[in-house]
Every structure is written in structure tokens, then in C-alpha cells.
Amino acid sequence: MTVALRIRQLRKQFVLHTQNGAVLDVLQGVDLDVKPGEIVALCGPSGAGKSSLLKAVYGTYRVDGGEIIIAHNGREIDLTAANPREIVDMRKRSIGYVSQFLRVIPRVSTLDIVSNGAIELGAGPEKARMDAVSLLERLRIPAALHELSPLTFSGGEQQRVNIARAMSSPKSLMLFDEPTASLDPQNRQTVLSMLRDLADQGTAVLGIFHDPADRAEIGAREVTMEQIREPEHA
Amino acid sequence: MSADLSKPLLKVDNINKQFGSTVACDDISFELWPGEILGIVGESGSGKTTLLRSIAGLIEPDSGSISYAGDGELVEVDKLPEPALRQLQRTEWAFVHQHPRDGLRMNVSAGANIGERLMANQWRHYANIRAEALKWLEAVEIDASRIDDLPRTFSGGMQQRLQIARNLVTRPKLVFMDEPTGGLDVSVQARLLDLVRGLVRDLGLSAIIVTHDLAVARLLSTRMMVMRKGEVIEQGLTDQILEDPQAPYSQLLVSSVLQV
Amino acid sequence: MTRYNFAYLNEQTKKMIRRALLKAIAIPGYQVPFASREMPMPYGWGTGGVQVTASILTADDVLKVIDQGADDTTNAVSIRKFFKKTAEVRTTEVTEDASVIQTRHRIPETPLREDQILVYQVPIPEPLRFLEPRETETRKMHAYEDYGLMHVKLYEDISQHGHIATTYAYPVSVEGRYVMDPSPTPKFDNPKMNDCPALQLFGAGREKRIYAVPPYTRVVSLDFEDHPFEVQQWDAPCELCGARDTFLDEVITDDAGGRMFVCSDTDYCSKRQAESEAAE
Numbered sequence: 001m002t003v004a005l006r007i008r009q010l011r012k013q014f015v016l017h018t019q020n021g022a023v024l025d026v027l028q029g030v031d032l033d034v035k036p037g038e039i040v041a042l043c044g045p046s047g048a049g050k051s052s053l054l055k056a057v058y059g060t061y062r063v064d065g066g067e068i069i070i071a072h073n074g075r076e077i078d079l080t081a082a083n084p085r086e087i088v089d090m091r092k093r094s095i096g097y098v099s100q101f102l103r104v105i106p107r108v109s110t111l112d113i114v115s116n117g118a119i120e121l122g123a124g125p126e127k128a129r130m131d132a133v134s135l136l137e138r139l140r141i142p143a144a145l146h147e148l149s150p151l152t153f154s155g156g157e158q159q160r161v162n163i164a165r166a167m168s169s170p171k172s173l174m175l176f177d178e179p180t181a182s183l184d185p186q187n188r189q190t191v192l193s194m195l196r197d198l199a200d201q202g203t204a205v206l207g208i209f210h211d212p213a214d215r216a217e218i219g220a221r222e223v224t225m226e227q228i229r230e231p232e233h234a
Numbered sequence: 235m236s237a238d239l240s241k242p243l244l245k246v247d248n249i250n251k252q253f254g255s256t257v258a259c260d261d262i263s264f265e266l267w268p269g270e271i272l273g274i275v276g277e278s279g280s281g282k283t284t285l286l287r288s289i290a291g292l293i294e295p296d297s298g299s300i301s302y303a304g305d306g307e308l309v310e311v312d313k314l315p316e317p318a319l320r321q322l323q324r325t326e327w328a329f330v331h332q333h334p335r336d337g338l339r340m341n342v343s344a345g346a347n348i349g350e351r352l353m354a355n356q357w358r359h360y361a362n363i364r365a366e367a368l369k370w371l372e373a374v375e376i377d378a379s380r381i382d383d384l385p386r387t388f389s390g391g392m393q394q395r396l397q398i399a400r401n402l403v404t405r406p407k408l409v410f411m412d413e414p415t416g417g418l419d420v421s422v423q424a425r426l427l428d429l430v431r432g433l434v435r436d437l438g439l440s441a442i443i444v445t446h447d448l449a450v451a452r453l454l455s456t457r458m459m460v461m462r463k464g465e466v467i468e469q470g471l472t473d474q475i476l477e478d479p480q481a482p483y484s485q486l487l488v489s490s491v492l493q494v
Numbered sequence: 495m496t497r498y499n500f501a502y503l504n505e506q507t508k509k510m511i512r513r514a515l516l517k518a519i520a521i522p523g524y525q526v527p528f529a530s531r532e533m534p535m536p537y538g539w540g541t542g543g544v545q546v547t548a549s550i551l552t553a554d555d556v557l558k559v560i561d562q563g564a565d566d567t568t569n570a571v572s573i574r575k576f577f578k579k580t581a582e583v584r585t586t587e588v589t590e591d592a593s594v595i596q597t598r599h600r601i602p603e604t605p606l607r608e609d610q611i612l613v614y615q616v617p618i619p620e621p622l623r624f625l626e627p628r629e630t631e632t633r634k635m636h637a638y639e640d641y642g643l644m645h646v647k648l649y650e651d652i653s654q655h656g657h658i659a660t661t662y663a664y665p666v667s668v669e670g671r672y673v674m675d676p677s678p679t680p681k682f683d684n685p686k687m688n689d690c691p692a693l694q695l696f697g698a699g700r701e702k703r704i705y706a707v708p709p710y711t712r713v714v715s716l717d718f719e720d721h722p723f724e725v726q727q728w729d730a731p732c733e734l735c736g737a738r739d740t741f742l743d744e745v746i747t748d749d750a751g752g753r754m755f756v757c758s759d760t761d762y763c764s765k766r767q768a769e770s771e772a773a774e
Contacts, residue, residue, distance in 0.1 A: 017482035018489050060473045062480065084457050084471045085267055105453065107428045317638040324642075339625065339646075345653055346646045353649065354642025360652050360718040382653050 004204030029230025273455030523668025541699030543615030
């Protein structure tokens with residue numbers, strides 16, 4: 001398989017039963033390939049379906065048609081046909097998703113949150129914690145905060161913890177929804193170089209980056225939602 | 235935990251249960267896999283508690299079968315002789331009731347409540363039983379000094395934590411929970427949920443949790459089933475149900491919860 | 495005046511009770527329900543034991559009745575009189591001479607023989623009652639050998655008193671199967687139940703239950719590995735006969751606080767006193 005992700009004819013519509021059955025067509029026949037080591041940036045105005053596409057690829061949105069082929073355990077799996085258990089397994093090994101918001105269990109320490117993914121994949125707890133510390137240091141989370149729950153951290157700190165968590169156990173396909181949105185320039189730089197490193201190690205990255213400078217910085221291939229949508233809808 | 239991940243832990247087939255003319259469970263089937271936490275949500279009267287109690291062997295369904303794979307093959311639990319079912323219920327299974335008084339012995343001490351399952355499983359060394367009880371009190375954040383106190387002197391949250399300790403002391407593989415935070419204040423609920431979440435993860439438990447509270451399901455479950463009027467109207471991963479509910483009732487349920 | 499039927503109960507009733515007894519003997523320690531009859535004495539006075547005795551008594555039997563180990567207490571005297579009148583059997587206070595011994599608490603200190611039957615009057619036959627009031631549930635627990643609760647009771651004892659404080663009605667496991675309440679016998683006598691040559695029958699009148707321990711049956715007192723079963727011990731010997739291995743009662747001797755500890759088994763004690771007098 002030469003691509004990490006192959007999307008064909010992907011359709012998703014929302015039927016809003018609580019709003020008189022209003023129908024929203026968010027994805028209308030999307031085609032997209034992402035290769036290992038490639039960074040693809042989704043572009044387009046808000047409401048064009050960029051976040052919806054990421055959520056469909058992660059399996060959160062159950063789609064109405066098309067295929068999402070993902071390389072998983074050396075095979076090509078169509079996520080749209082996978083059962084929940086298979087999706088969980090794919091998420092453990094092959095698809096990572098980093099939202100703009102940190103969702104964590106209350107009272108769990110930052111260090112535990114960041115190291116957990118690696119431990120679940122079989123890393124020794126000691127090594128996983130050491131790696132987590134260096135990731136947090138690189139993202140300038142002060143050591144004094146490592147043992148605290150990130151729920152009380154600032155927005156920027158939370159976002160960096162979120163990224164550290166993703167980077168501690170990267171999957172072969174990583175989805176990023178505005179990873180740099182609330183970061184100061186220095187941290188933004190760090191995160192971007194981490195993304196570049198990730199891709200250089202062979203990870204396929206699909207993300208949303210508002211700032212064109214960011215996209216240029218990491219050498220992203222830009223695709224607009226217009227471009228990847230089925231021609232008759234374009 | 236050396237769970238066999240290639241087989242379901244529990245298989246529920248075509249469970250039906252009626253109370254008079256009211257259908258509580260309408261032909262419900264699903265599988266639970268090792269390590270899964272299944273949240274069953276729905277309003278009161280949706281049949282979710284009846285389903286849980288049927289699966290756990292506390293009530294008898296009108297028809298259908300329940301199979302459980304402890305160490306080996308799937309065994310039809312509903313066909314087990316009662317002693318074998320009871321043995322299962324006090325070793326590999328656990329049931330956490332909504333009201334602690336239904337799951338605790340209120341007239342014996344906290345230590346004895348925790349120790350009972352051990353003693354039922356032939357523990358005969360007092361000091362060991364007590365040491366285990368102390369360990370579990372600590373795990374559920376109850377002060378060790380309370381070991382000889384009666385549960386009725388405990389707050390509601392403490393009673394619920396004691397019930398959990400009493401159930402988990404035999405390291406069950408499958409835990410049934412019926413509205414575990416139901417009767418508790420909001421602040422106490424959060425603490426209990428954190429605790430349950432941690433224990434579930436640390437012990438590698440599989441669980442079925444019945445709740446009307448989507449926040450509970452969001453925090454604890456990996457997968458969800460939405461029930462209404464005795465039927466499962468939608469199921470999927472927790473994020474699928476919460477972010478992309480498809481059945482009209484699921485959408486109503488999700489939209490009526492304040493988004494965090 | 496018409497005479498009483500032999501031993502008061504009619505033959506039909508005795509037959510019914512004997513059937514229950516046979517079942518009880520066949521399933522050692524199992525509580526057999528029986529249709530307990532009204533007796534001409536109140537519950538609590540040993541109606542269960544009396545019905546059992548009435549059902550097994552033959553004209554050749556020699557009956558001994560003890561209450562708290564003594565033959566001369568009101569309860570013992572009236573039951574003895576009852577059978578003297580209704581069955582016209584011989585009675586005795588000497589353990590060795592008796593073929594049937596009805597008791598309320600104690601097992602005689604004199605070892606029993608194969609040709610003797612010990613009948614216990616039992617107030618509460620259900621050992622699980624203390625923690626599980628539901629009869630439907632306790633019956634299942636017996637049926638399924640689900641006895642963890644018995645140890646919960648002993649656990650509570652140790653946690654509250656530092657040792658197993660239960661001194662009577664101390665639960666035993668019979669032949670490795672049923673847990674039985676020897677109530678209200680003091681635990682001092684529990685070891686005597688084990689491997690006993692005599693047949694032991696238990697009757698609970700108000701609760702309508704009969705159970706039995708056949709001769710030479712294994713009877714083990716429940717305990718913990720680190721808190722093994724122990725019988726009561728006294729600091730001083732019996733002040734009357736000097737025995738050191740018997741169950742002692744505290745006896746108030748005057749109204750100035752005077753007291754002494756003497757054997758509760760009056761027959762055994764007086765026999766020892768007689769022996770030592772003879773030896774002098």
C-alpha cells in the first residue's frame with residue numbers, strides 16, 4: 001500500500017430530528033489520498049466540512065457512503081465497514097486524533113495522561129514516564145505542573161498537553177484539528193517542528209491549519225474541500 | 235489480566251422480558267468483549283435496569299440466553315445450576331446496586347462487608363482478610379480507621395465506595411453497575427466516577443453500566459447502547475453516540491444535556 | 495379417667511416425627527422440617543426436645559433430663575415428671591445409667607456410649623439467622639453450601655473483641671457438609687459432639703425443625719487459621735470436686751458477694767466427690 005489513507009466517494013449528512021428533520025450535507029463524495037510521511041492540510045472556509053472529515057476518518061462520524069481505507073496491522077481496512085471493536089483497535093495502533101480541546105479524566109496527573117498511551121501499547125512505565133517528561137519539557141510545561149491534573153491549566157497549556165499526549169504514542173496516521181490555534185509563537189514553532197519530525201519518521205498527517213505560514217513551515221500539501229469534493233457538487 | 239481478546243466475554247441473545255403487558259426488554263442481543271465498558275443509557279422505564287438484572291442473573295428473562303466465557307468456552311449462564319451461578323456471582327462477577335443498602339450488609343462492619351466475598355471463597359486467615367479489607371478501603375479512599383464501623387455511620391458516597399470495594403475484592407472480570415452515582419450529590423458523583431474509572435482501568439475490568447446520565451457514560455464507557463421502551467434503538471462507540479447520534483430519541487437525549 | 499397414650503403423643507404423630515428423625519440422621523446436620531405439636535408446656539421449655547424424646551422412648555428406656563447440666567432444676571424436674579407420668583419409664587440422674595438423655599445446654603462430662611441417645615432442646619436451629627433473616631435465602635445457602643456468612647460472624651467477633659467471643663451456639667460443620675447450630679450448648683461441649691459414640695438428636699419446637707448427628711460423625715467448630723477454635727478455661731478447679739477439665743458454673747453462695755465455681759454437671763461432680771471420699 002502506497003497510501004496511509006485513501007478516501008473514496010465519502011458522504012456524510014446529518015439529519016436533525018430535533019430541528020424538524022433538517023438535512024445537512026457535510027461531505028459530498030470526498031476523494032483524498034495521504035501517503036506515509038506526507039502532511040496534508042485541509043483548507044477552505046469554515047463550514048466546508050474540514051473538521052467533519054477528520055471526525056469521519058477517526059470513526060466518530062458514521063458516514064452514509066464511500067470508503068475510508070486505512071493501513072492497519074499491515075492490511076487495508078475500510079473503516080466505514082469496521083465494527084466498534086475494530087475501530088477501537090485501529091485507534092489504539094493506526095489512527096490518532098488531536099482535537100483543539102483537551103478531554104481528560106479529572107484528577108489524573110499530566111504525566112500519567114501523557115505516558116498512558118505508550119504504556120497501553122506495551123512500553124515500560126519507567127521509560128514511558130521519562131519520554132513523557134522530555135516531551136512536556138520540550139513543550140515548556142513546567143516540571144512543577146507534571147504531577148497536577150491539566151484541567152486547571154491555561155488553554156495554551158492544555159493544548160500542549162494534548163499534543164504531548166498524541167506525540168508520546170504516535171499512530172501511523174495522525175489527524176490534527178488546529179493544533180496551533182491557541183499557542184504563542186515560541187510554542188507554535190515547537191509544535192510545528194514536532195509535526196515535521198513526525199512526518200519525517202513516516203507518519204501520515206492530515207490536519208487543519210488556519211495560518212498559511214504554518215502550512216508552509218511544515219511543507220504541507222494543501223487541498224481545499226472544493227478540490228476533493230465530487231465534481232457535480234463543486 | 236490474561237483475558238482472551240479473540241472471544242467475547244459475554245454474549246446476550248434475544249432477551250425478552252415482560253411485566254404484564256409492559257415490554258421491558260424486546261429481543262435484545264449484544265456482545266461484550268474483554269476490557270469493554272458498555273454504557274446502557276435511556277430514561278427511566280426504558281428497560282435498561284431490567285436488562286442488566288436479567289443478564290446478571292438477578293431476575294429471569296422470559297426468553298433468550300446469556301453466555302459467559304470465564305476462562306474457557308462460552309457457557310450458557312442461564313442454564314447453569316443455581317450453585318454454579320452463585321459461585322460466578324460472588325467471584326468473577328460483581329453487581330453494584332444503585333442504593334448501597336441493597337448491596338451492603340448494614341448490620342456488619344465495613345471490614346466484614348469487604349471480607350465476606352473472600353470468606354465465601356474459603357479465605358480462612360483473619361489477619362489476611364483484614365489486610366485485604368484495609369487495602370480496599372484505601373483503594374476506595376475510606377480512612378482505615380473506619381474498618382470496624384457499621385456502614386450506616388457512613389455518608390452516601392462512602393457507602394457507595396464501600397459497596398464497590400466489597401464487590402471488587404475478588405477481582406471480578408465482569409462488573410454490573412446500576413446507576414452507581416444515582417443517589418449521590420453532584421460533587422460526590424464526580425469523585426466516585428473518577429474512582430470507578432481508575433479501578434476499571436487498573437484492574438482491566440469489563441463492565442456494563444446502566445445510567446440515565448450521559449455524563450456518566452461519557453466518562454466511563456467505551457461503547458454505548460441507547461434504550462427506549464424496551465428496545466435498543468442505537469448503539470456505537472461512546473464518541474459516535476455523543477457526537478453523531480442518529481436515532482431521533484438519541485439526538486433528543488444528547489441535545490438535552492448541557493455541552494461541556 | 496382414660497390413660498395418656500404412651501409418652502403423651504399419639505402414634506401417628508410419633509411416626510411422623512420418627513420419619514423426620516430418620517431423614518435427619520441420614521443427612522447429618524440438615525434441618526428437617528416437621529409438624530411440631532402443641533405440648534402441655536410453653537415454647538422455650540423444650541417442646542422440641544420433648545417431642546423427640548416422646549417419639550424415641552420405649553418402655554425399657556431409662557431417662558435422664560438435665561438443664562444447665564443439673565438434674566434438679568425446674569425445667570429438668572418437670573420434664574422428667576412428665577415422662578414418668580405419661581410413659582411410666584424409669585428415670586435417673588446418673589449419666590451411665592441412662593439410655594436417653596434430654597438436655598437443654600450441656601453434654602454430660604461422662605463420655606457417652608453407643609447405646610445412649612442424647613436429645614437436645616433447641617431454641618433457634620438456624621445458624622445463619624443472625625446475619626440473614628430471610629428463610630428462603632438461608633435454605634438456599636445450606637443447599638448450596640454457601641457458608642461465607644458464618645465466618646463473617648466470627649470475623650465480627652474478632653474485630654470487636656480481639657478473639658472469637660461467641661461462647662455458646664458456636665457453629666459447627668457436620669461431616670464436612672452442613673453447618674449446624676448446637677444452640678444453646680456452650681462451645682466447651684463442641685469437641686464432645688465430634689466422633690461421639692452416642693446418637694445426637696436436636697428438636698426445635700417453635701421453629702419446627704429436627705436435625706441429628708449420627709454416631710461417630712465428624713463435627714468441627716468453625717474458626718480461622720490464625721484464631722483457632724478454643725474452649726473456655728477456668729483459672730481454678732471445681733471447688734467441690736477439684737476437676738480441672740469440666741465446665742464450671744458460678745454459684746452465688748450468700749448475699750454478701752460470696753461465690754464459687756463448681757461443675758455445672760451435678761451428676762459428674764457428685765460422683766467425683768463420692769469417689770474421693772471413698773478413697774480417703
